Amino acid sequence: MGEHTSWADKRAEVMGRPGAGAAYDAARIRFELGASVRRRREELGLTQAELAERAGLKQPAVARFEAGGTMPTIPMLERFAEALELRLSVEFHPLPEAG
Template sequence: MAERRAWSDKRAEIMSRPGAGSAYEAARIRFQLGEAVRRRREELGLTQAELAERAGLKQPAVARLEAGGTMPTIPMLERVAEALEMRLSVQMTPLREAS
């Protein structure tokens, strides 16, 4: 039977693998984008289907975006932002300043 280990030890092992840090960062960005889209959609009182129609997408694409299951393109983000009555702003920050 396998030895049980603390989650912190397992996480440290996983994060030490090549590419793990960049994969984690990409997942974090997808999750934050999705959360921002969902929050704004709900503020406007829209369903996923209504947002999809406004943005020229299908409802499952909006669901994937909100769940962080896809990395959207800039053109897609522009359409979604417009549909959410927002302006897309993309920013690059030096790594030493990024949190």
């Protein structure tokens, strides 16, 4: 039988590749933004189709965004914010210091 690799070992291997950290961060940002939009949509009792109509989009675009499938532009985030009755705030934070 073949040798099994643990998830931690596989992750370390993948994250050691050039550019992997940036790709991971981009995926994390997409996922977190999508989850935020979904939570707010649900708080307002809106369907994806209703949010899409408010934002001038089609329902599949909202579904992709909520699933973390697209990296939005600032104008797209502004459209979502307005449709969700929110104010968009973009901030910069210092990076954590290497330990």
